Amino acid sequence: MKRFALSEVPIDVEPLHARLRRADAGACSSFEGWVRDHNDGRPVRGLRYEAYAGLAEAEGERILDEAMRRFALVEACCVHRVGELELGELAVWVGVSAAHRAATFDACRFIIDEVKLHVPIWKHERYADGDAQWLHPGAGDAGGTTR
Amino acid sequence: MKRFALSEVPIDVEPLHARLRRADAGACSSFEGWVRDHNDGRPVRGLRYEAYAGLAEAEGERILDEAMRRFALVEACCVHRVGELELGELAVWVGVSAAHRAATFDACRFIIDEVKLHVPIWKHERYADGDAQWLHPGAGDAGGTTR
Amino acid sequence: MTAVTVLYFASLRDAAGTAQESLDTAAGDLRALYDELQARHGFALPASRLRVAVDGAFARWDDPPRPGSEIAFIPPVSGG
Amino acid sequence: MTAVTVLYFASLRDAAGTAQESLDTAAGDLRALYDELQARHGFALPASRLRVAVDGAFARWDDPPRPGSEIAFIPPVSGG
Numbered sequence: 001m002k003r004f005a006l007s008e009v010p011i012d013v014e015p016l017h018a019r020l021r022r023a024d025a026g027a028c029s030s031f032e033g034w035v036r037d038h039n040d041g042r043p044v045r046g047l048r049y050e051a052y053a054g055l056a057e058a059e060g061e062r063i064l065d066e067a068m069r070r071f072a073l074v075e076a077c078c079v080h081r082v083g084e085l086e087l088g089e090l091a092v093w094v095g096v097s098a099a100h101r102a103a104t105f106d107a108c109r110f111i112i113d114e115v116k117l118h119v120p121i122w123k124h125e126r127y128a129d130g131d132a133q134w135l136h137p138g139a140g141d142a143g144g145t146t147r
Numbered sequence: 148m149k150r151f152a153l154s155e156v157p158i159d160v161e162p163l164h165a166r167l168r169r170a171d172a173g174a175c176s177s178f179e180g181w182v183r184d185h186n187d188g189r190p191v192r193g194l195r196y197e198a199y200a201g202l203a204e205a206e207g208e209r210i211l212d213e214a215m216r217r218f219a220l221v222e223a224c225c226v227h228r229v230g231e232l233e234l235g236e237l238a239v240w241v242g243v244s245a246a247h248r249a250a251t252f253d254a255c256r257f258i259i260d261e262v263k264l265h266v267p268i269w270k271h272e273r274y275a276d277g278d279a280q281w282l283h284p285g286a287g288d289a290g291g292t293t294r
Numbered sequence: 295m296t297a298v299t300v301l302y303f304a305s306l307r308d309a310a311g312t313a314q315e316s317l318d319t320a321a322g323d324l325r326a327l328y329d330e331l332q333a334r335h336g337f338a339l340p341a342s343r344l345r346v347a348v349d350g351a352f353a354r355w356d357d358p359p360r361p362g363s364e365i366a367f368i369p370p371v372s373g374g
Numbered sequence: 375m376t377a378v379t380v381l382y383f384a385s386l387r388d389a390a391g392t393a394q395e396s397l398d399t400a401a402g403d404l405r406a407l408y409d410e411l412q413a414r415h416g417f418a419l420p421a422s423r424l425r426v427a428v429d430g431a432f433a434r435w436d437d438p439p440r441p442g443s444e445i446a447f448i449p450p451v452s453g454g
Contacts, residue, residue, distance in 0.1 A: 037171055137452055263371070281369070
């Protein structure tokens with residue numbers, strides 16, 4: 001079963017969480033990214049995530065595999081939303097389990113950091129003032145403003 | 148509302164998680180400690196947590212307050228079980244939310260580390276071989292073996 | 295003599311055979327009180343591995359026992 | 375000339391006005407192909423800020439375009 005997935009519908013955390021439960025797991029860390037009502041000081045009205053699905057799934061799986069190799073984990077998984085999201089919605093969920101807690105913190109942080117750096121998913125933010133833009137981090141938002 | 152609590156019944160995560168949700172929170176980390184089927188190589192059959200309730204609640208609250216001061220959090224809470232627990236049961240839950248993810252990882256780890264170091268709660272483990280003991284970390288289990 | 299209530303938890307409670315006892319002590323500070331009780335109950339843990347609390351707040355080993363106070367000896371904790 | 379399909383995402387798709395196009399290119403490598411398409415569509419992002427993928431796997435900018443391949447220019451990502 002794949003450890004990384006994209007989801008076009010609201011993420012159902014319960015079955016993901018259930019995959020982490022094992023008799024030999026004593027610790028579980030999870031991370032949730034929620035759609036915030038502001039970004040860089042601008043009020044946000046909503047957003048859309050777009051992915052290059054095939055490559056995103058391959059990259060995500062590579063990252064989860066690497067986490068399983070680097071840390072003493074029992075299980076790990078991550079799901080990222082694509083499509084239109086409202087304020088407060090769950091954009092990404094990462095969960096890991098292990099015998100001991102240190103590995104779960106390290107792995108959870110590693111996975112979300114790597115996903116944000118490498119998985120081809122893009123965020124298009126709509127602002128309260130009617131403006132909107134693609135976010136292309138690195139040197140300002142050179143993606144420019146679109147409506 | 149208190150940020151730290153003891154619970155004599157199974158921890159209901161949903162209302163705790165709901166307290167973390169805020170329009171200005173973009174990140175949420177949570178930690179769960181589960182009753183593992185082994186400890187230090189010994190098969191575990193179950194365990195019991197006992198607390199010095201008044202001091203545990205005061206210490207827990209002090210730790211959560213300190214986390215709120217040290218990290219840029221929106222909200223934080225922690226619940227620890229007391230009483231008899233079965234294998235796989237949730238022993239402790241920590242959840243924090245913040246605008247950005249780094250603070251949530253740092254705070255979540257800080258809280259569970261501090262709770263484990265300072266809150267007067269003790270674990271009594273029962274082993275598959277019928278043996279049982281109080282865990283008093285620090286210099287072997289000087290608490291000795293009881294049945 | 296000072297009348298106090300002492301609370302025992304975890305392995306100390308098992309060794310003492312009770313969760314609390316009321317007693318009169320001549321001990322000059324809480325460390326001396328613990329030493330007295332350790333001798334009586336055969337506690338395996340030395341005071342150096344414990345913390346002490348009075349009336350629900352952590353206290354210092356060299357505090358004197360206050361009349362009517364509730365004293366708790368806190369073995370190394372193992373929550374989480 | 376090499377026949378390839380090019381995929382555009384996010385701001386590149388908005389600028390190109392299409393999510394994909396098929397074209398024949400004389401470019402010797404993927405960087406030259408991007409430069410050609412940047413000039414045609416007015417992409418704001420230089421190749422130095424992008425990654426390039428071929429047939430669903432990351433590739434090198436100095437790889438030559440392969441006939442029939444699907445080439446994706448990957449702007450800086452912003453998931454999470």
